[in-house]
Amino acid sequence: xxxxVDILVIGAGVYGLSSAWWMTRRRSGARIMVVDEGEFASGAxxxxxxxxxxxxxxxxxxxxxxxxxxxxxxxxxxLDYPRGIELKQDGYLVLAHSQNALDRxxxxxxxxxxxxxxxxxxxxxxxxxxxxxxxxxxxxxxxYCRKDGTASPFRLLDALLVASRRERVDxxxxxxxERIEKRNGVFTASTKDETIEARQVLLCTDWAAPQLLQPxxxxxxxxxLPKEVIVTVPCTPRVKPxxxxxxxxxxxxxxxxxxxxFVVSRAREGSMIESTPSFLTWxxxxxxxxxPGVAEVPVLRTWxxxxxxxxDMQPILGETEIEGLYVAVSSYRxxxxxxxxxxxxxxxxxxxxxxxxxxxLSPQRFKLGNVILExxxxxx
Amino acid sequence: MRRNVVVIGAGPAGMAAAIxxxxxxxxxxxxxxxxxxxxxxxxxxxxxxxxxxxxxxxxLARKKRLLRRFEEVGRAIDYRAGVAVYxxxxxxxxxxxxxxxxxxxxxDAVVLATGMRERAIPFPGWTLPGxxxxxxxxxxxxxxxxxxxxxAVVAGCGPLPIVVASQLTxxxxxxxxxASLRSPLAILRDTSGVWHGRDVMREGVRYxxxxxxxxxxxxxxxxxxxxxxxxxxxxVQLARVDEHGHVVPGTQRxxxxxxxxxxxxxxxNSELAAMSGARMHHDPDGGFWLxxxxxxxxTSVHWLFVAGDAAGLRGALVAESEGTIVGAAAAxxxxxxxxSAALSEAIAARRRYAAFARAVRKTLTVxxxxxxxxxxxxxxxxxxxxxxxxxxxxLEGGHHSLNAIKRNARPGMGWCGGRMCMHSVATLxxxxxxxxxxxxxxxxxxxxxxPFAALTHQRQADAQ
Amino acid sequence: MSTTFEFTFEGKSITAREGQSVAxxxxxxxxxxxxxxxxxxxxxxxxxxxxxxxxxxxxxxxxDTRACVTEARPGIIVRRQQGLx
Numbered sequence: 001x002x003x004x005v006d007i008l009v010i011g012a013g014v015y016g017l018s019s020a021w022w023m024t025r026r027r028s029g030a031r032i033m034v035v036d037e038g039e040f041a042s043g044a045x046x047x048x049x050x051x052x053x054x055x056x057x058x059x060x061x062x063x064x065x066x067x068x069x070x071x072x073x074x075x076x077x078x079l080d081y082p083r084g085i086e087l088k089q090d091g092y093l094v095l096a097h098s099q100n101a102l103d104r105x106x107x108x109x110x111x112x113x114x115x116x117x118x119x120x121x122x123x124x125x126x127x128x129x130x131x132x133x134x135x136x137x138x139x140x141x142x143x144y145c146r147k148d149g150t151a152s153p154f155r156l157l158d159a160l161l162v163a164s165r166r167e168r169v170d171x172x173x174x175x176x177x178e179r180i181e182k183r184n185g186v187f188t189a190s191t192k193d194e195t196i197e198a199r200q201v202l203l204c205t206d207w208a209a210p211q212l213l214q215p216x217x218x219x220x221x222x223x224x225l226p227k228e229v230i231v232t233v234p235c236t237p238r239v240k241p242x243x244x245x246x247x248x249x250x251x252x253x254x255x256x257x258x259x260x261x262f263v264v265s266r267a268r269e270g271s272m273i274e275s276t277p278s279f280l281t282w283x284x285x286x287x288x289x290x291x292p293g294v295a296e297v298p299v300l301r302t303w304x305x306x307x308x309x310x311x312d313m314q315p316i317l318g319e320t321e322i323e324g325l326y327v328a329v330s331s332y333r334x335x336x337x338x339x340x341x342x343x344x345x346x347x348x349x350x351x352x353x354x355x356x357x358x359x360x361l362s363p364q365r366f367k368l369g370n371v372i373l374e375x376x377x378x379x380x
Numbered sequence: 381m382r383r384n385v386v387v388i389g390a391g392p393a394g395m396a397a398a399i400x401x402x403x404x405x406x407x408x409x410x411x412x413x414x415x416x417x418x419x420x421x422x423x424x425x426x427x428x429x430x431x432x433x434x435x436x437x438x439x440l441a442r443k444k445r446l447l448r449r450f451e452e453v454g455r456a457i458d459y460r461a462g463v464a465v466y467x468x469x470x471x472x473x474x475x476x477x478x479x480x481x482x483x484x485x486x487x488d489a490v491v492l493a494t495g496m497r498e499r500a501i502p503f504p505g506w507t508l509p510g511x512x513x514x515x516x517x518x519x520x521x522x523x524x525x526x527x528x529x530x531x532a533v534v535a536g537c538g539p540l541p542i543v544v545a546s547q548l549t550x551x552x553x554x555x556x557x558x559a560s561l562r563s564p565l566a567i568l569r570d571t572s573g574v575w576h577g578r579d580v581m582r583e584g585v586r587y588x589x590x591x592x593x594x595x596x597x598x599x600x601x602x603x604x605x606x607x608x609x610x611x612x613x614x615x616v617q618l619a620r621v622d623e624h625g626h627v628v629p630g631t632q633r634x635x636x637x638x639x640x641x642x643x644x645x646x647x648x649n650s651e652l653a654a655m656s657g658a659r660m661h662h663d664p665d666g667g668f669w670l671x672x673x674x675x676x677x678x679t680s681v682h683w684l685f686v687a688g689d690a691a692g693l694r695g696a697l698v699a700e701s702e703g704t705i706v707g708a709a710a711a712x713x714x715x716x717x718x719x720s721a722a723l724s725e726a727i728a729a730r731r732r733y734a735a736f737a738r739a740v741r742k743t744l745t746v747x748x749x750x751x752x753x754x755x756x757x758x759x760x761x762x763x764x765x766x767x768x769x770x771x772x773x774x775l776e777g778g779h780h781s782l783n784a785i786k787r788n789a790r791p792g793m794g795w796c797g798g799r800m801c802m803h804s805v806a807t808l809x810x811x812x813x814x815x816x817x818x819x820x821x822x823x824x825x826x827x828x829x830x831p832f833a834a835l836t837h838q839r840q841a842d843a844q
Numbered sequence: 845m846s847t848t849f850e851f852t853f854e855g856k857s858i859t860a861r862e863g864q865s866v867a868x869x870x871x872x873x874x875x876x877x878x879x880x881x882x883x884x885x886x887x888x889x890x891x892x893x894x895x896x897x898x899x900x901x902x903x904x905x906x907x908d909t910r911a912c913v914t915e916a917r918p919g920i921i922v923r924r925q926q927g928l929x
Contacts, residue, residue, distance in 0.1 A: 285836045
């Protein structure tokens with residue numbers, strides 16, 4: 001059985017669905033199909049901290065997030081999704097526990113202000129005033145941006161899915177592409193039951209992208225980093241903004257329901273989704289150190305997620321060396337950049353337009369030795 | 381070097397497994413959440429509490445015998461009361477929560493003897509204070525020597541509601557009605573099964589007789605369809621159902637009460653087996669999600685054994701005999717053969733009581749149509765206040781696996797970890813959307829809530 | 845005959861027997877509602893064995909304490925939990 005489309009998007013996570021939806025906006029008449037091996041939100045898009053922040057240190061990251069934040073603020077309207085995406089903008093407080101970290105924050109804030117990001121530098125006292133539950137020890141200061149926040153990746157994905165299907169995008173779950181080939185200018189994607197022919201292919205499988213590219217001799221330096229997440233029982237409100245501690249490599253989000261979600265980055269062995277035995281004992285002291293008052297709050301559950309890792313921890317966005325084959329790898333900030341990335345990838349695929357931000361994140365940059373380091377990474 | 385066996389659960393299966401593994405020269409550790417051994421069926425009261433026993437003498441004798449045997453091996457077994465196993469990992473680690481610290485054990489074998497919890501079928505008003513599980517009401521009677529209500533309606537299916545109704549009347553509660561899905565005599569259809577369990581049947585008969593003597597209104601074929609009251613239960617509406625489980629219009633009756641004790645069967649406490657990576661299968665009326673086990677309790681995970689109701693609903697007598705069998709298997713090839721007589725006896729006993737268990741099991745099937753008592757605005761997940769309408773919205777949005785329904789509508793995200801609701805969510809998803817979310821939710825820590833402070837203080841068990 | 849003692853629940857004096865759980869003593873005293881959840885629903889003991897977490901109340905200022913597995917002690921101050929507190 002063969003299906004023939006103009007554009008095949010592989011991966012129905014935020015990058016895949018956002019790109020597909022943006023493509024429909026152009027009304028190009030292109031037949032678009034999105035396939036995903038799993039079920040709705042079963043990949044990284046359903047397993048992340050759900051946050052978005054404009055507080056970055058590199059122009060391109062600020063630009064990606066700023067555009068995306070504006071989209072989130074208007075998502076319900078733009079996607080015609082009255083239910084909304086559970087937007088919460090109580091800000092992000094990025095904490096520095098060393099002068100070095102504070103210097104990085106200081107330098108970054110200057111760049112953020114050039115783009116009109118409403119971020120401010122805070123001293124330790126101001127941080128404590130904002131979040132009295134913080135541990136004052138070693139806290140040197142922080143930065144706060146009131147427009148940063150969280151939204152529901154499930155609602156966003158649902159909104160994108162419904163909107164895309166409304167525009168006759170064929171979205172198929174439980175469909176795993178085993179192989180991509182190119183012959184006579186046409187791509188053939190093979191699944192267990194059928195083949196899909198397409199003139200263009202956009203690969204949005206994130207950390208799994210190399211699997212489909214290797215047989216085509218396209219090298220993509222992407223690996224994966226598992227993350228583990230701790231969720232507490234619902235408890236009394238004590239953390240209003242999202243917290244990021246650069247020293248602890250932890251982000252903290254107390255959701256409306258009251259549970260506190262700790263996303264902990266730790267380089268480790270092991271399979272993607274499984275919880276590791278040593279994780280809780282490793283993370284618990286760090287969490288108590290950051291927020292002493294949670295010592296007696298019970299952990300209710302844990303879950304795991306995966307982030308893609310690239311040599312410079314920046315996304316990889318653009319056309320590969322095979323004409324018509326495009327790739328979009330998020331490098332651990334897929335959700336928060338998905339609106340902007342979707343727009344840029346759609347422009348690239350449909351019209352060949354390379355946004356200046358996209359140009360910096362091209363897959364070819366590694367061969368050219370262009371490594372761009374982001375100073376405000378919350379990773380080990 | 382002695383083989384190290386950890387038994388999780390000190391009910392009949394756990395106690396028997398511990399005794400047997402100990403007799404075969406293993407180093408045995410028993411972990412149990414309660415202050416005293418006994419599990420649910422043999423729940424013990426605090427010795428400081430005086431009061432009458434409401435159970436039948438022969439059942440009490442069985443209980444005392446096993447508890448005494450367990451006590452006798454006491455010093456040879458490391459028995460830890462009041463601890464909770466909150467995680468099991470594929471690498472064989474068992475993580476245990478003591479009050480202010482946690483501990484990691486990595487034994488040669490684990491016997492999971494965690495038994496079952498009660499199955500709920502949500503209906504309007506079921507969250508009102510005063511609506512309890514029948515077994516829960518019994519736990520208060522047994523362990524607390526307290527009656528949980530003044531005027532009770534008891535409802536559900538199988539033998540437990542009959543026993544509880546009888547015990548409540550013995551405790552001085554006025555049982556206004558006993559509503560049974562089926563006639564208690566239905567079990568007699570399985571004559572062979574009943575014969576094998578004739579000693580237990582005699583107890584059942586005596587419970588039934590004391591109920592009759594008390595003049596309780598018996599409503600066969602009736603189920604609760606609504607609980608009424610403002611801040612507490614004040615009355616129950618019951619209605620008759622036909623043999624398919626459909627509510628028969630015009631048969632409603634309202635009975636004033638301050639306790640509704642209801643039980644529709646049981647769900648296995650098998651989460652730790654799933655967390656360990658054991659292959660699971662679905663058995664809707666036998667415990668819902670059960671680990672695959674062989675006759676000696678082996679699972680697909682080489683270090684994990686399961687004994688008793690956690691491997692499927694079969695009752696206390698099977699649990700005890702199976703505990704001995706699985707304890708022997710978990711002990712591995714052993715130098716000691718002294719207990720082989722106990723083992724042969726246990727094998728024979730289990731065969732006998734398993735036949736009875738099969739007869740009982742038939743009385744615990746719940747017809748699909750009965751789930752129509754769960755209306756659109758009935759709360760299904762009590763912890764997170766998720767109604768059937770919220771679940772249906774998720775189903776209509778194409779979210780069909782339990783993981784997807786959970787992510788989208790939030791059932792199972794509260795304190796109880798889905799223990800009260802996920803079987804209902806699975807059943808309702810099948811009934812309303814024709815999907816079969818047979819796969820459990822991905823099992824992960826925590827099996828119990830544990831504070832960060834305790835997690836910070838973790839001790840490793842002494843290396844062998 | 846068990847020794848009895850008193851503790852308070854919502855300002856009322858409740859008699860308990862030594863060895864009784866908070867839930868049992870409250871049930872015996874005719875009390876049913878042990879907390880009001882975040883959505884305003886009255887809740888009480890359901891499973892009796894500590895697995896459903898519905899009977900959580902505030903005992904001596906500590907919230908989220910299960911009444912059915914917590915032993916009553918003389919002079920404790922038990923309050924209905926209101927939402928998260």
